Amino acid sequence: MSTTRTTTRPTTRTTTLRRAAAVAALAAAGVLTAAGAASAHVTVHPETYAKGATDGLLTFRVPNEEDTASTTKVQIFLPTDHPLLGVLVSPRDGWTAKVTNTKLKTPVKTDDGTITEAVSEITWTGGRITAGQYEDFDVAFGQLPDDTDQLAFKALQTYSDGKVTRWIEEAASGDDEPENPAPVVTLTAKGARAGDGEGDADGATASAAEKSGTGSGTASASADSGSDSDSTARGLAAAGLAAGVLGLAAAAFAVVRTRPNRSRPE
Numbered sequence: 001m002s003t004t005r006t007t008t009r010p011t012t013r014t015t016t017l018r019r020a021a022a023v024a025a026l027a028a029a030g031v032l033t034a035a036g037a038a039s040a041h042v043t044v045h046p047e048t049y050a051k052g053a054t055d056g057l058l059t060f061r062v063p064n065e066e067d068t069a070s071t072t073k074v075q076i077f078l079p080t081d082h083p084l085l086g087v088l089v090s091p092r093d094g095w096t097a098k099v100t101n102t103k104l105k106t107p108v109k110t111d112d113g114t115i116t117e118a119v120s121e122i123t124w125t126g127g128r129i130t131a132g133q134y135e136d137f138d139v140a141f142g143q144l145p146d147d148t149d150q151l152a153f154k155a156l157q158t159y160s161d162g163k164v165t166r167w168i169e170e171a172a173s174g175d176d177e178p179e180n181p182a183p184v185v186t187l188t189a190k191g192a193r194a195g196d197g198e199g200d201a202d203g204a205t206a207s208a209a210e211k212s213g214t215g216s217g218t219a220s221a222s223a224d225s226g227s228d229s230d231s232t233a234r235g236l237a238a239a240g241l242a243a244g245v246l247g248l249a250a251a252a253f254a255v256v257r258t259r260p261n262r263s264r265p266e
Helices: 012-038 201-212 224-258
Strands: 043-045 048-050 054-063 071-077 096-110 113-129 134-143 150-152 154-159 164-167 184-188
Touching (some): 071 134
Antiparallel strands (some): 071 113
8 A cells, every 4th residue: 555745845935934033033133233332332422412511421432342352451542722721530440540741832811820731531441341341431521621622541451361342433524423433422512511512511420429428439330421322222223123024014014915825605
């Protein structure tokens, strides 16, 4: 007696679902990967301050972007053509800060006298930022310049394997963000509030003073200042999830169209 062997093949509906799900997954993964890459830059917070603001705080966030090496040295270069006056470095557990002063080509006149030199570089060593972690470095200032629209803080990030990432590129007006952008603070009209360019400058500096008063400069204290970058990453992730949902919706639509029509029994 012969035996008939039946081979089961995937239906058109199953194949369509699998293909659509694969496309949705790839789209979501691509966007999420882009979000992770965008958040790996060295950044400064807040990203905006009023021109001439006084008694404020800048937080430099340094994430470790290497899987097999730790960050062991961080260098931040402060502009000397438009210097920050009265710079102070907040202590950071495990790290030692070295402050370098430079004589200014153009002295700055203030109510307290003429300033002839300012901080041009801050170097942190002795600590380690491992894979998947970041460190916040707080720098207080007495006064920001009022004769420029932005301040670029070039940075060098050195790893335990000797690699150095140079965050020194500045985007020209209208250009896309460079591969290794320097942290930049945009200076708005006097009287604007740090972070959004509106409101009262005194409120901004008071808030900064409260943060600098923590002493330890913990990551949680500067979490709010990093909300802009975090929000961007979260937005990209949400876009990836939306792409996945749209992909599944397309699959369901395709299933309905490919389902054979069946006549009703009389």
